[in-house]
Amino acid sequence: MKLSQTDNKLAQLLQAELNRQEHGLEMIPSENFVSPAVLEALGSIGTNKYSEGYPGRRYYGGCQFVDQIENLAIARAKKIFNVDHANVQPYSGSPANLAVYFALLDVGDTVLGANLSFGGHMTHGLKVNFSGTLYKAVNYTADKNGYLDFDEIRNLAKEHGPKMIIAGYTAYPRIIDWQKFREIADEVGAFFMADIAHIAGLIIGGQHPSPTRIADVTTTTTHKTLRGPRGAMILSNGTVSNPAKKVERIKENIPTLIDRAIIPGLQGGPHNHTTAAIAVALHEASKPEFKDYAKQIVLNAKALAESLMNEGIKLVTDGTDNHLMVADLSSLGVSGKEAETALDEVGITVNKNTVPFDKRKPFDPSGIRLGTPALTSRGFKENDLKIVGQLIAKLLKNINDASIKEGIKKTVKELTDKHPLYPDLKYN
Ligand SMILES: Cc1ncc(COP(=O)(O)O)c(C=O)c1O
Known part of the structure; x- marks a missing residue:
């Protein structure tokens, strides 16, 4: 039975929201309109299935098709972002960032990220966020014209010796120089995390340089310029080693550390309908038309x-x-x-x-x-x-x-x- 027949109240609310989207000018930069194909995958029977674990090593039976769906999303993500490893299970951008902290840091470690007022995200070290309560967060600002100030970032890094430096913003209108962050992170021996939530689609479309081979780990949401469902991915380089064995917290092990941070560290069953929709969005983003879109x-x-x-x-x-x-x-x-x-x-x-x-x-x-x-x-x-x-x-x-x-x-x-x-x- 159709939604309008079983729950007319809710159907009316959805129709009202559709009308708002249809008849207004949506100018929030973190929002987008997914294609009918992405919507179809997102509203699919993928939602019915439990599949804790990763393809080929799940805690549930009946995963032969969701394994293929997740593998497809992973393969497409790896190809489009030119990385060795992609975890497509984070429930959204904030949990993806949390997973990186959990994977690479100890509680109490120092993190250097942008201040919220200068375009940072809450998960980059806001005092009232987990990142500012569980970790010692140091925030960088911008110069008087609003541009990233690499002298300040370097000085703060040298003064505080962060274990991780974060670049990537919610409200920064300019190109980010990933290499400069890499240099500063190397000078102080910090991990470098890039958060491309806002600009993932621009990167795929060739409109912004990619950090995925420069940063140690890159996180992204899938629902902003990438034009997919609400979800996230964590991209890194290296290989996944035996999940049963303890691994050291070094760069080469980041894929293993990330996978473990997601499950069993933070999450249970992946949202297979979302994974399916991410796969569709990545397929769309791999087409030449997407380059035109980004441009x-x-x-x-x-x-x-x-x-x-x-x-x-x-x-x-x-x-x-x-x-x-x-x-x-x-x-x-x-x-x-x-x-x-x-x-x-x-x-x-x-x-x-x-x-x-x-x-x-x-x-x-x-x-x-x-x-x-x-x-x-x-x-x-x-x-x-x-x-x-x-x-x-x-x-x-x-x-x-x-x-x-x-x-x-x-x-x-x-x-x-x-x-x-x-x-x-x-x-x-
Ligand atoms: C740079 C950045 N990182 C992370 C996030 C968090 O994403 P979510 O809202 O899906 O938790 C956002 C969301 O606005 C963002 O702009």
Whole structure:
């Protein structure tokens, strides 16, 4: 029986969310729209199966097909990211990062990661996160223009002697120089972890250099620019040794240490429906069209950045090299929270964000973060993003003007009608 017949209440809620996605401009840079094929795999019978362990060594019977599904996802991940080993089981990005800490560090060890206000993720050493409570977290910031400051990073590394250095961000609009991090990590004898959650799709599409042969371990979510289901992967080099034998915490053993950290260290049964959907997303990402997609994400981001800056909106680092940008609204007298709410009212979804050296609090910071992966998946091109930039600027400068809001809503509708999202999908 269809969902709408068995649980109409829930079907209506899903339909409402579908309508919101269909008729709004989704500009949160960590979000995307998966293909119908990814959705089909994600909603599949893979969810019915328990398969604790790894292909060929499970704690459950009946795993002959889920073994093949997981092996397919692993093989595709290894090929596309050019690594020796891929663990595709982490439930999401945060648990993947937790697994790396668990694999490579002892509780109390020092970790050097970016401060949240400068684009870091909570799992990179925020005080209230496991990473800042169980480990001694030291945070680096950015220079006054918002760029990574390698002198500061090197000085902090030398002063604190971290066991692990983390690079990879939620709100950094520029290219990351992985090699510089490698050098600093080598100078102080630290492991180097790259977190490419945001930019995995750009890396596959040739729009950002890859860290997978430079870092000791690379984590990624699968649901952002990679355009797969909510999930994650941990990529590393070396081989998996006998799982029954104790192994030393050295680089060559990272694949074994990671596998053990995931299970039995942290997780039980893998989500086989998600693994299946990751395999599909990786297949899609291996096609030439995906390179065009990644290129268009960046072209669109640059067009949006230019449009906002032409309207006098200040962007952190004065632009972008990737899929996102952070607008500093201080000079407009509008807070990030006010901007997020006002944009929501006209169907433009963004999130409030701190700016470097923000004088306001994270719950009501001075900026907003904007990105183009989701709109690019809908077929938006540079000229559309130019219009979107003008709409955003107009609203931010006239935040209480009801008639301007009505005008913007009309243009948002025209844009979303021009680029339909899931024309064949219906829940009620
Ligand atoms: C850089 C980075 N790492 C890790 C994560 C965590 O991913 P998840 O939300 O799936 O736990 C995010 C999510 O925003 C992220 O941006």
